[in-house]
Amino acid sequence: MGRVRGAERRPPVVFLGPTLPVEEAARILPADYRPPAELGSVYRAARERPSAIGIVDGYFERVPAVWHKEILYALSLGIRVYGAASMGALRAAELAAFGMIPVGEVAEQYRLGLLTDDDEVAVLHAPAQGGYRPMSEPMVNIRATLAAAVREEIIDADAAAALTARAKDMYYPDRDWLALLAAEAEAAGSEAAARLDRLRAWLPGGALDQKRLDAERLLAEMGRWLETGAGPPPTPAWPFEQTENWGELVVGDGHPPSGAAHGDRRKESGAVNGDSERWGNGLPAGRTIRAAEVPRRRAADIGDVRELERARRPVLLEGALDGWPALDRWNPGYFRERVGATRVPVEFYPSGSYYGSWVHSYLRMDRYLDILTSPGEAERCYLAQAPLLDLLPELAEDLSVPGCLNGAPELGLAFFLGRDTVTALHYHSSEQALLCQVSGAKDVLLYPPEDHRFLNFHPWYSYRFNFSRIDFSAVSEGPGSPLRCTVRAGEALYIPLYWGHLVEGPGTTSSVTFFWQPTTGRTRPAPGMRLRSALGGAVRRRFVSPFGEAFNRRFGLG
Numbered sequence: 209m210g211r212v213r214g215a216e217r218r219p220p221v222v223f224l225g226p227t228l229p230v231e232e233a234a235r236i237l238p239a240d241y242r243p244p245a246e247l248g249s250v251y252r253a254a255r256e257r258p259s260a261i262g263i264v265d266g267y268f269e270r271v272p273a274v275w276h277k278e279i280l281y282a283l284s285l286g287i288r289v290y291g292a293a294s295m296g297a298l299r300a301a302e303l304a305a306f307g308m309i310p311v312g313e314v315a316e317q318y319r320l321g322l323l324t325d326d327d328e329v330a331v332l333h334a335p336a337q338g339g340y341r342p343m344s345e346p347m348v349n350i351r352a353t354l355a356a357a358v359r360e361e362i363i364d365a366d367a368a369a370a371l372t373a374r375a376k377d378m379y380y381p382d383r384d385w386l387a388l389l390a391a392e393a394e395a396a397g398s399e400a401a402a403r404l405d406r407l408r409a410w411l412p413g414g415a416l417d418q419k420r421l422d423a424e425r426l427l428a429e430m431g432r433w434l435e436t437g438a439g440p441p442p443t444p445a446w447p448f449e450q451t452e453n454w455g456e457l458v459v460g461d462g463h464p465p466s467g468a469a470h471g472d473r474r475k476e477s478g479a480v481n482g483d484s485e486r487w488g489n490g491l492p493a494g495r496t497i498r499a500a501e502v503p504r505r506r507a508a509d510i511g512d513v514r515e516l517e518r519a520r521r522p523v524l525l526e527g528a529l530d531g532w533p534a535l536d537r538w539n540p541g542y543f544r545e546r547v548g549a550t551r552v553p554v555e556f557y558p559s560g561s562y563y564g565s566w567v568h569s570y571l572r573m574d575r576y577l578d579i580l581t582s583p584g585e586a587e588r589c590y591l592a593q594a595p596l597l598d599l600l601p602e603l604a605e606d607l608s609v610p611g612c613l614n615g616a617p618e619l620g621l622a623f624f625l626g627r628d629t630v631t632a633l634h635y636h637s638s639e640q641a642l643l644c645q646v647s648g649a650k651d652v653l654l655y656p657p658e659d660h661r662f663l664n665f666h667p668w669y670s671y672r673f674n675f676s677r678i679d680f681s682a683v684s685e686g687p688g689s690p691l692r693c694t695v696r697a698g699e700a701l702y703i704p705l706y707w708g709h710l711v712e713g714p715g716t717t718s719s720v721t722f723f724w725q726p727t728t729g730r731t732r733p734a735p736g737m738r739l740r741s742a743l744g745g746a747v748r749r750r751f752v753s754p755f756g757e758a759f760n761r762r763f764g765l766g
Contacts (some may be wrong), residue, residue, distance in 0.1 A: 258287065501519075543577060
């Protein structure tokens, strides 16, 4: 292969996120900087034939991680691929034998087997709009900093070992110096206070950011290689195998497999990481979504839950939350003070759309609030359906049961907190609901049970059997006879059994929803709908819930 000078090739591609700000990286190496790598990112970059590819940061846990196979694909094309600091260090250590170039201390420790766990480089960070600002401390930085503190005789080796072990036992989003030192002080007692105070005072100027140092080294090495005009490495001696899984990734990205005729096994699917299912929305053409307003009533005029259920239609209740301290108290500062250390289940949406699938990750409330209040558009995530009485009992003190629910059996209570959120259209198959808006406002579109035939719900055997497959953000026409309303702070919306509802929360909103079993059979619709919901609920309980719990245990998400 002849020499190809860097100036004649496309610029290098570097995948970068929380490890180093792009504006600082660009001063070291002019490059095409892209967000952290995920499944398909390197494949797409390799198709553009850049002069080199550098992988520093990469997503994991909430979206499929960058695949080894796509890095091998880039190498098979003669593209030089570097890895350092974070996901890049992991992949470079694993693929060094195949030609990927590991750079820096972290990659070397993985290559030698001194580090083996992914959580060593994992970090919680703000979304792209927040500049990927780190919000936790990676374990490799903690190790490097404590080693430096021992060398400078700030602490002794035993103290460093104790802090290292304690940090390793922490869930990675919870790791930061403040939490680590506080936990060690509580465990070690007064005799450790002096050395911890000394370390605390030393940290601002002495802490090492090993991931950043390695990222800067990667950029410098790529720059030196490009300046020499040395050309790409020789074509690997190993063959690149066109496996079935590889073909699925390539076809899913809208390209035929290498050597296949254009269109062979072509699927009508979106990008590799998108919610690739494409469904018809089932809506008849030529109609606009015109909705009548939900009737309003004073909550004080409703005597008990039977009277609320009697109409079997939604009702917007004014004054339902009168006297709730939450109306004045609930804000980010209050949540931090009261429940900041509590871990809560947050839904993350890998496709970037609230209409796609989601995964749960448990974060401390203060970490979630950091994401929620970060500048720009918030990452697609939502604290939804959190069991308030079990998980956040401190907040229950700010609420009371509305009088209109008198006589309701065994009330459940769920907490919701998010920013610019959408809950895809769905229905409740076994419980009635009273949505109580505490702060902000929510826009709700509701469809009666008789309109289910228009709404294209997932099949009964799906764990999302009660969710519509329609992306209402892309729909301008609609069927049936929907209702709509805006639920403002201090108001509540009664949502009867089987009524489909789409909920949008512009801005930052908080709410709670009371759930209860119907008090009379008159609220129940046709037997066919009850059977569908019973079957779907049984599948969810028997197969989906145990699988989800096992998955969370295996990957540390629960």
